[in-house]
Amino acid sequence: xxxxxxxxxxxxxxxxxxxxxxxxxxxxxxxxxxxxxxxxxxxxxxxxxxxxxxxxxxxxxxxxxxxxxxxxxxxxxxxxxxxxxxxxxxxxxxxxxxxxxxxxxxxxxxxxxxxxxxxxxxxxxxxxxxxxxxxxxxxxxxxxxxxxxxxxxxxxxxxxxxxxxxxxxxxxxxxxxxxxxxxxxxxxxxxxxxxxxxxxxxxxxxxxxxxxxxxxxxxxxxxxxxxxxxxxxxxxxxxxxxxxxxxxxxxxxxxxxxxxxxxxxxxxxxxxxxxxxxxxxxxxxxxxxxxxxxxxxxxxxxxxxxxxxxxxxxxxxxxxxxxxxxxxxxxxxxxxxxxxxxxxxxxxxxxxxxxxxxxxxxxxxxxxxxxxxxxxxxxxxxxxxxxxxxxxxxxxxxxxxxxxxxxxxxxxxxxxxxxxxxxxxxxxxxxxxxx
Amino acid sequence: xxxxxxxxxxxxxxxxxxxxxxxxxxxxxxxxxxxxxxxxxxxxxxxxxxxxxxxxxxxxxxxxxxxxxxxxxxxxxxxxxxxxxxxxxxxxxxxxxxxxxxxxxxxxxxxxxxxxxxxxxxxxxxxxxxxxxxxxxxxxxxxxxxxxxxxxxxxxxxxxxxxxxxxxxxxxxxxxxxxxxxxxxxxxxxxxxxxxxxxxxxxxxxxxxxxxxxxxxxxxxxxxxxxxxxxxxxxxxxxxxxxxxxxxxxxxxxxxxxxxxxxxxxxxxxxxxxxxxxxxxxxxxxxxxxxxxxxxxxxxxxxxxxxxxxxxxxxxxxxxxxxxxxxxxxxxxxxxxxxxxxxxxxxxxxxxxxxxxxxxxxxxxxxxxxxxxxxxxxxxxxxxxxxxxxxxxxxxxxxxxxxxxxxxxxxxxxxxxxxxxxxxxxxxxxxxxxxxxxxxxxxxxxxxxxxxxxxxxxxxxxxxxxxxxxxxxxxxxxxxxxxxx
Numbered sequence: 001x002x003x004x005x006x007x008x009x010x011x012x013x014x015x016x017x018x019x020x021x022x023x024x025x026x027x028x029x030x031x032x033x034x035x036x037x038x039x040x041x042x043x044x045x046x047x048x049x050x051x052x053x054x055x056x057x058x059x060x061x062x063x064x065x066x067x068x069x070x071x072x073x074x075x076x077x078x079x080x081x082x083x084x085x086x087x088x089x090x091x092x093x094x095x096x097x098x099x100x101x102x103x104x105x106x107x108x109x110x111x112x113x114x115x116x117x118x119x120x121x122x123x124x125x126x127x128x129x130x131x132x133x134x135x136x137x138x139x140x141x142x143x144x145x146x147x148x149x150x151x152x153x154x155x156x157x158x159x160x161x162x163x164x165x166x167x168x169x170x171x172x173x174x175x176x177x178x179x180x181x182x183x184x185x186x187x188x189x190x191x192x193x194x195x196x197x198x199x200x201x202x203x204x205x206x207x208x209x210x211x212x213x214x215x216x217x218x219x220x221x222x223x224x225x226x227x228x229x230x231x232x233x234x235x236x237x238x239x240x241x242x243x244x245x246x247x248x249x250x251x252x253x254x255x256x257x258x259x260x261x262x263x264x265x266x267x268x269x270x271x272x273x274x275x276x277x278x279x280x281x282x283x284x285x286x287x288x289x290x291x292x293x294x295x296x297x298x299x300x301x302x303x304x305x306x307x308x309x310x311x312x313x314x315x316x317x318x319x320x321x322x323x324x325x326x327x328x329x330x331x332x333x334x335x336x337x338x339x340x341x342x343x344x345x346x347x348x349x350x351x352x353x354x355x356x357x358x359x360x361x362x363x364x365x366x367x368x369x370x371x372x373x374x375x376x377x378x379x380x381x382x383x384x385x386x387x388x389x390x391x392x393x394x395x396x397x398x399x400x401x402x403x404x405x406x407x408x409x410x411x412x413x414x415x416x417x418x419x420x421x422x423x424x425x426x427x428x429x430x431x432x433x434x435x
Numbered sequence: 436x437x438x439x440x441x442x443x444x445x446x447x448x449x450x451x452x453x454x455x456x457x458x459x460x461x462x463x464x465x466x467x468x469x470x471x472x473x474x475x476x477x478x479x480x481x482x483x484x485x486x487x488x489x490x491x492x493x494x495x496x497x498x499x500x501x502x503x504x505x506x507x508x509x510x511x512x513x514x515x516x517x518x519x520x521x522x523x524x525x526x527x528x529x530x531x532x533x534x535x536x537x538x539x540x541x542x543x544x545x546x547x548x549x550x551x552x553x554x555x556x557x558x559x560x561x562x563x564x565x566x567x568x569x570x571x572x573x574x575x576x577x578x579x580x581x582x583x584x585x586x587x588x589x590x591x592x593x594x595x596x597x598x599x600x601x602x603x604x605x606x607x608x609x610x611x612x613x614x615x616x617x618x619x620x621x622x623x624x625x626x627x628x629x630x631x632x633x634x635x636x637x638x639x640x641x642x643x644x645x646x647x648x649x650x651x652x653x654x655x656x657x658x659x660x661x662x663x664x665x666x667x668x669x670x671x672x673x674x675x676x677x678x679x680x681x682x683x684x685x686x687x688x689x690x691x692x693x694x695x696x697x698x699x700x701x702x703x704x705x706x707x708x709x710x711x712x713x714x715x716x717x718x719x720x721x722x723x724x725x726x727x728x729x730x731x732x733x734x735x736x737x738x739x740x741x742x743x744x745x746x747x748x749x750x751x752x753x754x755x756x757x758x759x760x761x762x763x764x765x766x767x768x769x770x771x772x773x774x775x776x777x778x779x780x781x782x783x784x785x786x787x788x789x790x791x792x793x794x795x796x797x798x799x800x801x802x803x804x805x806x807x808x809x810x811x812x813x814x815x816x817x818x819x820x821x822x823x824x825x826x827x828x829x830x831x832x833x834x835x836x837x838x839x840x841x842x843x844x845x846x847x848x849x850x851x852x853x854x855x856x857x858x859x860x861x862x863x864x865x866x867x868x869x870x871x872x873x874x875x876x877x878x879x880x881x882x883x884x885x886x887x888x889x890x891x892x893x894x895x896x897x898x899x900x901x902x903x904x905x906x907x908x909x910x911x912x913x914x915x916x917x918x919x920x
Contacts, residue, residue: 076805145622145641146632148807180819188763188797190818202818204795209823213830213909220884224910225826227880232915235760235813240915243819296804301607301619353615354607359622391638 065175066413066435068371069282070404071291071339072168074191075319076151077298079343080357081364082394083312084120085134085377089113092384096350100357102307110134114377118307119316122324126368131327131334133374135365135403135431137382139346139396145359147299150344155192157401158422165196167404168290170420172198175413177287180246184281185292186274193292199238201246205277206258209250222248253284264329267321271295275322279329282337289412295319298343302354323368335370338407338432342400348392349384362394365403371411371432378431402426410434458482459870460756463920464715465489465747466547468769469870473547486747489548490740492586499778500544506783507532514572514600518657530565530573535783535790537577537800541768543778552743553585555714557801558808559707560596560628564801568604571657576601589707589737590698593628594691598661600653606806609652611645612665613683621645623806624694625674630702636674643671647678647693650686661687698737704729708742710811715746717758718812724751757871759920760813763798766825769920770832770912773868774849777842785840792837796824829912834905846905853900857882858889860900864908869917877914884910 087093088104089112107115108124114136116123126132141159144150153159157167168183168191176182176198183200185191194200203209214221222244229237259280266272274293281288298315305311327334346363362382367374382388382395389395401421406428408414417424458477462469465486477485488494504510509529512520517529537557540550560581564573576599584592596602602620603609611617621644626632650666653659666686670679676696678689697703708728712720724746731745732738746752761769779785793799798816803809810816830836835843849867854860861881865873873881882889884907885899893900911917 145638146626147805148626149632185818188818188820188824190815195814202820204820204824209820211823211830212827213834213906221910224880224884225913227883228877228910228914230876230880231874232876232918233760235817236915236918239817239819239822243822246819247823299805301617302610352610352617353612354610354617356607356610356617358618 065177065287065289066336066411068336068338068411068413068435069288069291069333070407070412071278071293071337071369072193072404073339073341073366074292074294074296075298075341075343076147076294076296077343078147078300078345078347078359079298079341079363080300080304080312080347081136081138081343081362082346082349083304084117084316084366085110085136085364086115086117087113087136087381087384088115090381090384092349092386092388096384098351100304100306100312100351100355106307110377113381117313117316119313120320122320123368126324126327127375130374131368131370131372132323133367133372133376133378133431135367135378135398135429137362137379137394137397138365138400138403139362139398140400145345145361147344147359152192154342154344154400156195157193157420161422163422166191166193167401167420168193168292169196169198169200171290171408171412171414172200174415174419175289175408177289179249179287180242181249181281181286182289183292184278184288184290185294186277187294189294191292191294199242201242203246203250203277205273206250206253206280210247218251249286253281253286259283260325260329262328262331264325266325266329267318269318269322271318271322272325275326276329279326279333282330282333300347300356301352301358302356304351304356323366327368336411338367338369338371338411340403340407341366342404346394349389349394350392360393361390362396365400367403367431369432371407371435373431373433378429398429399424399426402429403431406430407432454482456756457753458485460753461486461747463870464752464759465551466772467541467550467765468772470772471775471867474870483748486548486744489546490586490743492546492549495545497545500540503539503543503778504536507536510536510574510578512574514575514653514657514659517571517574527565527570530570531787531790533564533574533577534793534800534802535786538768538790538793539778539786541764541800542771542776548743549582549585551714552739553581554800555711555811556581556585556592558803558811559710560592560602561801561803561806561808562601562605563804563806566605566804569601572599572601572604572653575599584739586740586743587738589732589739590695593698594694596628597624597648597690597694598651598659600657600659603651603653603659608648611652612649612662613646613667616642616645616649616667618642618645621648624648624697627807629697629706630674630700631706634674634700634702634706640674644673644693647671647673647686648690650683651690661690699733701729701733704732704737708732711742712746713811716752716755718814720755721751724749757919760816760918761920762809762811762813762816763796763821763825764793764800764809765920766918767793767796767798767828769917770829771841773912774832774908775844776832777844779840779842782840785838788838789841792828792831796828797821826909826913830906830909833909833912846908847901849904849908853893853895853897855893856889857885857887857891857893860893861885861889861907861911864904864911865914865916868908868911869914869919871916871919873914873916877916881907881910881914 086102086107088107094101102117106118109115123132140154155166172182180199180201185202190202211221226244229240260276266276278291300311305313330337343363346360347357348360352358380397382397401424405417410432461482462473510532544550562569562576580595580599606620606623607617608620618641622641625636646667650662652662663683666683668681668683676693709725712725728742728745731742735741833846850863854863861878
């Protein structure tokens, strides 16, 4: 457990889901304590942390956490990776999309097969300096074309098992330091990937992350609220106690790290705002291991638009400029931060006659950060020829768990992936460098 | 926790207390939150008569709320009328008005059960509001699909939802045509509106359904039409529903037959009845109850009221007290209701601000962006940021801080009489606001906030009470007991 707080805090007895998971929480906590004892001080990450007016060295005793951060940007709705990282060198692409293809002459050249949509120009400097890369033709097992089934399965990440927790929760079960800031979602909703015994935090924004009632009487209110929830059901008590602890931790971060820094300029909108909050948290030195951000509205069944205007172009402009600002904002922390985009599925290769794309399968994953082996498109390209498609879709030749798993093991200090991705036995592609 | 008051009562009044508990349970489930008025009303009528009145909303005078709704004149316009009237597509106010009106109805309508059931249907046959393509039609969908059929026939509601311009736009059926089907509505109709993905239909079923549904579209005037020239008249079988090759002009007949077949399919009956039971009975409702509800559903060809009556009068419902946890939207509305907050005397500035508040909380009516509607189980909403938003809204409302236009009651006037002790003050406020006695932890925590002992005498006109009772009220609303539904 980290020794950040001077006042003892309540540890809820159970997870947010079922009794079984409550029992799992208890065993998890004791197992983690054992791990900590076994690993000793050698595994502790030291972080400079502002407490009140005093800058203090705080020791975050982790079970092997390296101090690095994985940012998962969920492109909910079904991101069309073929419009973003365009296979302009594959004739199948232009044959399938007579009206909505991105013309080859407009592509920002990446290699002989692929080029970026011109709306993604803000990411080209990062492509060139090797901190932005792509994995193409990524998919998941048992492809479903239901948004909701596919999203649930992706966030559960345990196909063919009865495991009910989410993969981020299981990751923090192996690498967590015990801080409620180990896992943070910027937003209101709790993602399925957080389901399970570990306490993660959701927050809308750092400035608004405090009670409006107490004025100067904050400690009293926190103590009253803690006491009031002491014997409440876990589904109410756990988010309440996590909130109180997280508000106390975030208040210690204070305004010293508030951003944006390094001249970063975020685009207006929810994504820019969420990534700015994320960068502030990471720069503050808070023990954020996995940070989740949602950026939806990619379900373009009709009216996707053209290269020079419309739904897709507008989304890619916002996405790319927000990512570029994030990388700039992080400054030196970019070296220890890896951002990965995930979407529940890609879209059909062939356009429909509504000028849009129905649900498909294989997709592009975008990678941003210092650890990334950037400047190239990773993965095996299966091709878009008639005999190469999977029921009209781009085939998935790389399991998304291979991409995440590589970041977890090479950068975050996770040991075996058996617990995070039960039953998965993929090998690393070389998308990030070892530490 | 067992009530200290209840432990000491005589047998006759114990029966009354049990009846009181059953009434409180019904109010917590069948309304957006008990109020002093609704508690008096159900005590006067008895649970059964109160339920029957709620199942016949026209029998309940709701003129004050209806007058409030008339402050939004565009809400009454049809989709075509809005398009014809030159309303701008970029103008989202009409969609926001639908959200504002819905929120106002949840807080102030006397037809409370109707408002809860409308919310269930809004999430089942979900058309996100706001979303860009339904700027002219979402109010039409609200009036002529969801509210028209909320207590009628689900089959009628499904057919009318399929052909309303809002659904045609939201799930793209409007751009689906023979030779170029768009699968979006066909898939979600099976997955979300009727039988559910676990029913086991195939990808081929989805594709066949998409072909059958071609021709149903919204035209440039904003109206719903069946355009035979776009309809694929080939025959097929969808998950057991077979239909012949037909003249395109007869297409709508087969579309309607398909939708009505889906509406009473056993998988639809089970899935939709379970959805109702998740809302009203528990996050994992007893299969025995869902089975009986589904039988009533099928026997009545999707008539809603008999299913609701079966559910509310069941032993499973009676046994489910306090088993649900309020969602953020339920908590938001229930706080205003129990505080006795009144609508603004004129204008709409207050409800407009209140609606932005609800949007910020991530749970404004109908605002979920994806086609599956808001989740309705506690685990989905158990988030620290949601808790913070809940607590901060309690303070806004208890203090009468925001929005100022609403008629907030001063926190000092919530109790008719000031109890003689500090323990009495905490107990009286808790009973007044939550209907239930607090747990020992909650009571002790609130007493520690006052800094007084339970038995310490409380004098009339106490300065601390005058200055701080609004904070104490907010903290009572923050209690786990107030989360129970």
